[in-house]
Amino acid sequence: MARGTTPRRPSLSGRHDRARVTPGGKTLRKPVRAAKPRRQKAKRLAYDPLAPARVSEVLKRLDTLYPAATCELKHSSAWELLVATILSAQCTDARVNMVTPELFRKYPGPRDLAKMRPEQVEPDIRSTGFYRNKARLIVTSAQRVMEEFGGQVPQEMEQLLTLPGVARKTANVVLGTWFKKAEGVVVDTHVHRISRRLELTTEDAPQKIEQDLMRVIPRSKWIGFSHQIIWHGRRCCFARKPNCAECLLENLCHAADKTWTTVATNPAARA
Ligand code: SF4
Secondary structure, three states, X not given: OOOOOOOOOOOOOOOOOOOEEOOOOOEEOOOXXXXXXXXXXXXXXXXXXXXXHHHHHHHHHHHHHOOOOOOOOOOOOHHHHHHHHHHOOOOOXXXXXXXXXHHHHHOOOHHHHHOOOHHHHHHHHHHHOOHHHHHHHHHHHHHHHHHHHOOOOOOOHHXXXXXXOOOHHHHXXXXXXXXXXXXXXXXXXXXXXXXXXXXXXXXXXHHHHHHHHXXXXXHHHHHHHHHXXXXXXXXXXXXXXXXXXXXXOHHHOOEOOOOOOOOOOEOOOOO
């Protein structure tokens, strides 16, 4: 064969894109290659801690864990619950429960306490701490209940908030636990800590935390949720060393201060 007449094979790389004709008249075309499948970027769904499905799973697991959670302060009336809650500030419920049976025996209702001077009540509540202030608050609250509300603890949030020593937390405890009225969510130290760990809020002020929780939790759950979270804080999700390895909420919780985890944590989510 004369030099220069050997047909060149088309490049396998597809460099030659023009069709060539062999001396035999056969057309050589660029080999058609199967299209490479495009590598698709895995779609990452944005994590939303407030997604309704996540929140309802948290609530469902709390129901499983603490189906009978309720207020642990001993009481047999709205008045006793109000006094016990005022005494529980900066004090454990267990300590308050040691003090109140004798206190309520001596002063069964607001009428009895309203006649006293705070100094006379101080020895009865001394072990709950801040006893001078607490004695003043329960005596003046008793006087106000007698003078303004006919001896009955009011059932409205606005009225309850006019009593000395009663802020939204105490009012929510009384309204929710005794009157079964869901006017808000109790935000105590446990609810504050665990709501932040569970990313139900990023706020720090109790009132703002309450507003966030009221937005994200169905009203029918407000009363039970507070009790369940308080129980969880006392039994598992401790302030210093939460027992994450045994927590039923573990794989839903991304708190940065977990002691054990199976999921990625979020540095911003902490107590
Ligand atoms: S996993 Fe740990 S930090 Fe999260 S709620 Fe449970 S005990 Fe608390």
